[in-house]
Amino acid sequence: MFTSLLENVVQTRPLVHCITNYVSANDCANLLLALGASPIMADAPSEVEEITSHAKALVLNMGTLSETKLTSMLLAGQKANQLGIPVILDPVGVGASHFRKQAAHQLLSTIHFSVIRGNASEIETLLTDKSISIGIDVASPKTVTPYTIQGILQLATALSHKTRSIIAVSGKTDLVTNGYMTYAVFNGHSDLTRITGTGCMLTSLIGAYCGANPSQLLEATVAAVGTVGISSEFAHQKCELLQGGTGTFRTLLLDAVSLITPIQLQGGLHYEIYT
Amino acid sequence: MFTSLLENVVQTRPLVHCITNYVSANDCANLLLALGASPIMADAPSEVEEITSHAKALVLNMGTLSETKLTSMLLAGQKANQLGIPVILDPVGVGASHFRKQAAHQLLSTIHFSVIRGNASEIETLLTDKSISIGIDVASPKTVTPYTIQGILQLATALSHKTRSIIAVSGKTDLVTNGYMTYAVFNGHSDLTRITGTGCMLTSLIGAYCGANPSQLLEATVAAVGTVGISSEFAHQKCELLQGGTGTFRTLLLDAVSLITPIQLQGGLHYEIYT
Amino acid sequence: MFTSLLENVVQTRPLVHCITNYVSANDCANLLLALGASPIMADAPSEVEEITSHAKALVLNMGTLSETKLTSMLLAGQKANQLGIPVILDPVGVGASHFRKQAAHQLLSTIHFSVIRGNASEIETLLTDKSISIGIDVASPKTVTPYTIQGILQLATALSHKTRSIIAVSGKTDLVTNGYMTYAVFNGHSDLTRITGTGCMLTSLIGAYCGANPSQLLEATVAAVGTVGISSEFAHQKCELLQGGTGTFRTLLLDAVSLITPIQLQGGLHYEIYT
Incomplete structure (x- = not known):
């Protein structure tokens, strides 16, 4: 199954529109090209809808x-929703400021996201922060850091129900859930946390996989998570042989x-399915 | 001849002012330094003229x-024209939005460009799009994709006559024309299309070569095209030996x-001249 | 002594807030992570104080x-001053425009900087430019380029007295002074000048070292200068073995x-102390 998801990216070369940060924009563009997709970074209000x-x-x-x-x-997201194009959200550092929380509130109130990808803390903030408060007000599960896998799954499932989005949570084990069925993906090397923007890069690849496989969004998201995870394992092995560092x-x-x-x-994807 | 064009860059270390995108700005700065030029990226209206x-x-x-x-x-370009400094345009994705087309119209109506560099599609948009409509209204040659080399040459020549600019068109064969004399450059490896910003990088190097050789703009542009082309061939060969990917x-x-x-x-430049 | 300064970075993983340029932001984030610190790049007025x-x-x-x-x-700097968090200034290209000079004037009039790092020309501009004119008006030392080490030391000492900041001047020999005691650091390879943003990267690392060692700002700054210098020597050696270029x-x-x-x-730090 995952075979054909990647083949579809390579064959259709989906154009992925990224409205993104200037720290990792170059890495995201290069990773999209590496996978076989076509990136376009554009963020002027005058042109994003087009x-x-x-x-x-x-x-x-x-x-x-x-x-x-x-x-x-907001403009681009509403246009994408009208056209039925998958929209992916990366709530980078959403807990770091009221500005980002209010932005998240606006985004989640205005746009339907096919996929939201973050780390456990970002996902928890989206679910539980009072200033974000999206959707119906359900009792949120309580978690305490350090997060357990069960705790994260509860958060992700609850956020998925609230937003009707697939939720991908990055961590030692990555979780991808549509609220009912969950993939736990065990790939990935911790070196990913020692370079900037690997979360952003993964989110971009989710865009590529979803763009090329719009009717299989859950598996497309898993394929993106697996692609980055497996690639980081390859990279780590070769890096050790070369006695390299993070560069x-x-x-x-x-x-x-x-x-x-x-x-x-x-062949390399290592996962379990929870239902 | 090309020997001295590169020597002039290395000896004079021309300062190249880039008003550019944040995706490839780092790559452009590094490539300018690599060649021997000095980059300065600055884009605030308050300072660009200075x-x-x-x-x-x-x-x-x-x-x-x-x-x-x-x-x-617009400010920087007019200042450069007053001072007789070469101005180079890279109309990245000009066909992608009305905003970019209108911007191209304003830029081409206000500023004389020494060189315009793009791919065939961008050059065709500049020439034929109604909302850009620059210069005298001549009958434009009709092309259909896939572009033929003859079709691209017609487009480039027509745009050169309209804008009084040297036109450089990137593709399998690169064309550089002043509207009367054309260099077809056969260097370059297709790996250039698998990383982001190689067009932007080439345009930056055209800036370096033109800045160091203001009285030989046509050949300076060819030298830049050749530098990126030959370098990509070297890079591809070494990359294959190392079994590397796009990184x-x-x-x-x-x-x-x-x-x-x-x-x-x-020695590495592989070209023909059409007159 | 320098041993513990680096250990403190690795153990406390200080969060370093960078309001920085888009050319080297990725490199700065990656270098901060490489050292063991945590970068956050954020520059919206709505959130920088938080x-x-x-x-x-x-x-x-x-x-x-x-x-x-x-x-x-201005907002973030004043907040940092209120909270007693070290603030580091990199006056990139301050002599290049009136806009930057006026900005430097505003920054230096409003914020107390723990450390200011630049090259000799930038430090001289901060000290002597009439439109910047900060602090009490003392007779400035006169230097003529090419700068001598004594001339640079005079400039740095005078600026340190004016601003009550540690001044770090990058060059063939790096100087770090608090106005009374000066470290001359002899590490570093000239390849640093052939890639973009190495000054910015050093300034980021000064942030990391100062953040983790707030009571030893002078030595923390020297440790950052030494880290980049020694690392560039390692990098140069390995690069020669690999017959690599600037990439x-x-x-x-x-x-x-x-x-x-x-x-x-x-062990690698090569310095002298002048008092």
Whole structure:
């Protein structure tokens, strides 16, 4: 199954419109190209709707957010919803400021997201922060850090029900849930936390996979998570052989995404399904 | 001849002012330094005219365009024209939105560009799009994609006559024309299309070569095209030996530009002249 | 001594808030992570004060400056001063425009900086430019380029007295002075000047070291200068073995910062103290 999801990316080369931060924009563009997709980064309010209308997926990333970029996200997201194009949200550092919480509130109130990807803390903030307060007010599960896998699954499931989005939570084990069925993905090397923007890059690849596989969004998201996870394992192995540091790992991660084959993805993916 | 064009860059270290996108700004700065030029990226309307007045060339790149950046481009471009400094345009994705088309119209109506560099589709949009409509209204040649080399040459020649600019068209064969004399450059590896910003990087290097060789703009542009083309060939060869992917290729491309010698440029350049 | 300064970074993983340029933001984030610190890049006026209040250090970098970013710098800097968080200034290209000079005037009049890092020309501009004119009007030392080490030391000492900041001047020999005691650091390879943003990266690392060692700001700044210097020497050596160019050097510099140990820092640091 995962074989064909990657093949569809390579064959259709989906255009992925990213409204994203300037820290990892270059890495996201390069990773999208490496996978076989076509990136377009554009964030002026004057043009985002038109750009989105050409695209197969829209990725909204809250890093280095500004008022203007938020305006563009709202415009592009509504256009994508009208056109039925998958929209992916990366709520980067949403707990770090009231500005980001209010932005998240506006985004989640205005746009339906196909997928929301973050770490456990970002997902918890989206679910439980009073200033975000989206959807019906259900009793939220209580978690305490350090997060347990069960605690994270409860958070993700609750957020999925509230937003009707697929929720992908990055961590030692990655979880991808549509609120009813959950994939736990065990791939990935901790070196991913030692370079900037690997979360953003993953979110971009979710855009590529969803854009190329709009009728299989849950599995497409798992395929993106697996692609980054497996690629980080390849990169780590080669990096050790070369006695490299985080610079070499970064280069090799991009290499690995550009070289991964559908069969390697299918064979390397290590997951369980919870229902 | 090309030998001395590169020697002039290395000896004069021209300051190249880039008003550019945030996706490839780092790559452009590194490539300019690799060649021996000095980059300065600055895009605030409050300062761009002054920055331009210190520079030997001005590069305007329409990626991640904003209203403010457009204002800066218009200010800097007019200043550069007053001072006789070469101005280079990269109409990134000009066909993607009305905003970019209108921006192109304003830029081309206000500023004389020494060189315009794009792919065939961008060059065709500049020439034929009704909302851009620059210069005298001549009958435009009709092309249909896939572009033929003859079709691209017709487009480039017509745009050159309209804008009185040198037109550089990137593709499998690169064309550089002043409307009367055309260089077809056969260097370059397709790996260039698998990393982001290689077009932007080339446009930056055109700025460096033109800044250092203001009386030989046509050949300076060809030298830049050749530098990126030959460097991509070196990078591809070494990348294959190392069994690398697009991350390694990206690193090796920067390496190759930093290591290319005037003799390698002259000897490696593979071109024909059409008159 | 320097051993413990690096150990403190690794153990406390200080959050460093950077309001910085989009050219080197990715490199700065990656270098901070490589050292063991946590970067956050955020520059919207709506959120910078709150972000700074979570951080252990604030880095203000004047590259690709805009009016909005200047507003954010003023807000964040004042908040950091209130909270007693070290603030570091990188006056990138301050001599290049009146806009930057006026911005420097506003920043230096409003915010107390723990450390200011620049090259000799930037430090001289801060001290002597009439439109910046900060603090009491003392007779400034006169220097003529090419700068001598004695001339630079005079400039740095005078600026330190005026601003009550530690001044770090990058060059063939790096100087770090608190106005009374000066470290001359002899590490570093000239390859650092062939890639973009190495000054910005160093300033970011000063933020990390100062954030983790707020009671030893002078030595923390020296440790940052030494870390980049020693890492560049490692990177250069390995780059020569690999016959690499500036792309490989860039990757290896990040590698070296991610691999440097407290003992290597202490042992590799080559300095003299002037009092």
